[in-house]
Amino acid sequence: MTIEAIQNDIIDEFSMFEDWEERYQYMIDLGKTLPLIDEKYKTEDHIIKGCQSKVWVHANLEDDKINFTADSDAIITKGIIAILIRVFSNQNPKAIIDANTDFIDKIGLKEHLSPTRANGLVSMIKQLKLYAIAYQTQLN
Amino acid sequence: MYMELKQMLDIQKIRKDFPILNRKVNGKPLIYFDNAATSQTPQQVIDVIVDYYSNYNANIHRGVHALSQEATDAYELARVKIQKHFNAKSPHEIIYTSGTTHSINLVANGFSSLLTKGDEILISALEHHSNIVPWQMLCERTGATLKVIPMNQNGELVLSEFDALLNDKTKLVFVNHISNALGTINPIEYIINEAHKVDAAVLVDGAQSCPHIKPDVQSLDVDFYVCSAHKICGPTGVGMLYGKEAWLNKLPPYQGGGEMIAEVTFEKTTYADLPHKFEAGTPNICGGIAFGAAVDYMNAIGFEAIAAHENELLDYATHQLQQIERLKIYGTSKEKTSVISFNVGAIHPYDIGTILDKMGIAVRTGHHCAQPIMDFYNIPGTIRASFMFYNTKEEIDTFIAALKKAVLMLS
Ligand SMILES: Cc1ncc(COP(=O)(O)O)c(C=O)c1O
Numbered sequence: 065m066t067i068e069a070i071q072n073d074i075i076d077e078f079s080m081f082e083d084w085e086e087r088y089q090y091m092i093d094l095g096k097t098l099p100l101i102d103e104k105y106k107t108e109d110h111i112i113k114g115c116q117s118k119v120w121v122h123a124n125l126e127d128d129k130i131n132f133t134a135d136s137d138a139i140i141t142k143g144i145i146a147i148l149i150r151v152f153s154n155q156n157p158k159a160i161i162d163a164n165t166d167f168i169d170k171i172g173l174k175e176h177l178s179p180t181r182a183n184g185l186v187s188m189i190k191q192l193k194l195y196a197i198a199y200q201t202q203l204n
Numbered sequence: 205m206y207m208e209l210k211q212m213l214d215i216q217k218i219r220k221d222f223p224i225l226n227r228k229v230n231g232k233p234l235i236y237f238d239n240a241a242t243s244q245t246p247q248q249v250i251d252v253i254v255d256y257y258s259n260y261n262a263n264i265h266r267g268v269h270a271l272s273q274e275a276t277d278a279y280e281l282a283r284v285k286i287q288k289h290f291n292a293k294s295p296h297e298i299i300y301t302s303g304t305t306h307s308i309n310l311v312a313n314g315f316s317s318l319l320t321k322g323d324e325i326l327i328s329a330l331e332h333h334s335n336i337v338p339w340q341m342l343c344e345r346t347g348a349t350l351k352v353i354p355m356n357q358n359g360e361l362v363l364s365e366f367d368a369l370l371n372d373k374t375k376l377v378f379v380n381h382i383s384n385a386l387g388t389i390n391p392i393e394y395i396i397n398e399a400h401k402v403d404a405a406v407l408v409d410g411a412q413s414c415p416h417i418k419p420d421v422q423s424l425d426v427d428f429y430v431c432s433a434h435k436i437c438g439p440t441g442v443g444m445l446y447g448k449e450a451w452l453n454k455l456p457p458y459q460g461g462g463e464m465i466a467e468v469t470f471e472k473t474t475y476a477d478l479p480h481k482f483e484a485g486t487p488n489i490c491g492g493i494a495f496g497a498a499v500d501y502m503n504a505i506g507f508e509a510i511a512a513h514e515n516e517l518l519d520y521a522t523h524q525l526q527q528i529e530r531l532k533i534y535g536t537s538k539e540k541t542s543v544i545s546f547n548v549g550a551i552h553p554y555d556i557g558t559i560l561d562k563m564g565i566a567v568r569t570g571h572h573c574a575q576p577i578m579d580f581y582n583i584p585g586t587i588r589a590s591f592m593f594y595n596t597k598e599e600i601d602t603f604i605a606a607l608k609k610a611v612l613m614l615s
Binding site: 084085088089092116117137138139140141 | 230551552553554555558559562569570584585613614
C-alpha cells in the first residue's frame with residue numbers, strides 16, 4: 065500500500081469516532097497493545113529527547129524498504145507513534161522522504177505534532193525522514 | 205466566627221476581574237491550575253497596560269516633555285509601591301529586572317568580584333534547575349565551591365545538614381522561599397539567622413512565595429530577595445531584585461549601557477547611583493507600572509484572606525486526591541502552599557496532563573525545572589496542580605472527576 069492509501073484508511077477509521085474520548089481511547093489502546101521496539105534498542109543512541117515524554121526509534125533496511133520500530137514512555141505518545149509507524153514503515157526511502165503528515169491534522173491530533181509540544185514527535189518524524197535520506201544515499 | 209467571616213473572599217466577584225477565566229478550552233470552561241507557572245491577569249492590571257500605551261508611552265528619565273515625565277513618574281511610583289509591599293527601607297533598594305532569573309543572575313554576576321578560591325556557596329536541593337546554573341558559572345569563574353543543602357522524603361530541607369555545611373568559608377546562601385515543584389515553605393528565617401552568624405549573605409528566591417505571602421524584607425533581615433511580576437497577577441518579563449543598600453553598593457554593575465552611568469569619558473565612566481546603576485538601557489516601562497498595579501490588586505484583596513482561602517483549597521484538594529487509588533503526593537511538608545505534585549501509579553504524567561487538557565483543565569506536567577528533585581524521588585516528573593485565590597472548590601471537584609476519568613482511560 066502507498067503511504068497515501070494508508071493515510072486515507074486512517075482518516076476513514078478516525079472519522080467513525082464520535083468525540084475526543086473515543087479517539088483518545090483508541091490511541092491509548094494502540095499504545096498499550098503494541099510492542100513496538102526491541103528492548104535492546106531502547107538505548108541512549110536511539111532516544112529522541114522530548115523533555116516530557118521520551119521516544120526511541122530504530123530503523124533497518126530490508127528489500128529496499130525501511131522498517132521502523134519505535135517506543136515511548138508515555139502511552140498517548142506511543143499510540144501516535146503506532147499510527148506513524150503504520151504509515152511510514154515498510155516503504156521505500158523515496159516515498160518516506162516525499163510523504164507529508166497532513167493526515168494528522170485530519171484525524172484531530174494536530175496539537176500533538178506542534179513543534180512546541182514537548183513530546184518528541186516532531187523530532188521523531190524528522191528522524192524518520194533522516195533515516196530515509198541516509199538509506200536513499202546508500203541505495204543510489 | 206467574626207474573624208472567619210472577615211477573611212472570606214467573595215470569589216465570584218473576584219473571578220469577574222479575570223476575563224480569561226470565562227474562556228473555554230476544548231469546548232469546556234477553563235479550569236486554570238497552572239498558577240505556579242504563571243498567574244492570570246485581572247482587568248485592573250490589563251487596564252493599566254492599555255492606559256500606558258494609549259496615553260503616555262514614552263521613554264523615561266531623559267525627556268523634558270510631558271509624556272516622558274508622566275511615564276517616569278508612574279514608573280517610579282510603581283517602584284515605591286513595590287518597596288512598600290516588601291517593606292524595603294528605601295525605593296532605591298528595589299531594582300527592576302526582567303524577572304527572577306535575571307535578578308539571580310545579577311547577584312551571581314556581582315559576586316564574581318567578591319569571591320575567591322576556596323569560598324563556598326550553599327544552595328538548597330529544592331531549587332529550580334535554571335537557578336542552579338548561575339551559581340555553577342559563578343564557581344567556575346571564581347574557584348568557589350558549590351555545596352547543596354539536602355532534602356528529606358517529605359521535601360523538606362534537612363536543617364542539621366545545613367548547620368553542618370555552614371562555616372567561615374560560606375559567603376553566600378541561596379534558597380527559595382517556596383519550592384515550585386513541591387510547594388514546601390522553607391524556614392528562611394532560620395537560614396538567614398544562621399548564615400548571618402558566619403557573615404554569609406542570603407539570597408531568597410521569592411518567585412513562588414510572593415503569590416501567597418507578603419514578605420517583610422526588613423524583619424526577615426534578608427540580604428537579597430527576588431521575584432517575578434507574572435506570578436502575582438502582573439505581566440511577564442518584569443520582576444525585581446531587593447537588595448540591602450550596603451550590598452547593592454558593594455556589587456559592581458551587571459550590564460553597561462544607558463541609564464546606568466553618571467558621566468562617561470573615554471578614560472573613565474562613573475556609575476549612576478542606585479537603583480540606576482543596575483538598570484542599563486530602556487527598561488520594561490509598562491511592565492514596571494503594571495507590576496505596581498498588580499501589587500495594589502493583591503493588597504486590595506489582602507494576603508491574610510488569600511492565604512486562608514488557598515489553604516482551604518489545598519486541604520480540600522489534598523483530601524480528595526488521597527481518595528484516589530495508587531495516587532502518591534510528592535512534597536508532604538506540613539509547611540506548604542497551594543501546590544500539589546502527584547502521580548497515579550505508573551501512569552506517565554504527560555498522559556494524564558493531555559487528557560485533562562481535553563477536558564479544559566490546565567495543569568503542569570513534567571519535571572517542573574527541578575530535575576534534581578525528580579531524580580531524588582526517582583520519577584520522570586509529576587502532575588502539578590497549583591491554586592490561586594481565584595480558584596474554587598467546585599473547580600477542584602471537576603478536576604477530581606476529570607482525573608478519575610483520565611486514570612480510567614489510561615489504566
Ligand atoms: C522558584 C522559582 N524560581 C525562579 C523561577 C523563574 O522565574 P522567571 O522565569 O520569571 O525568571 C520560577 C518560575 O517558574 C520559580 O518557580
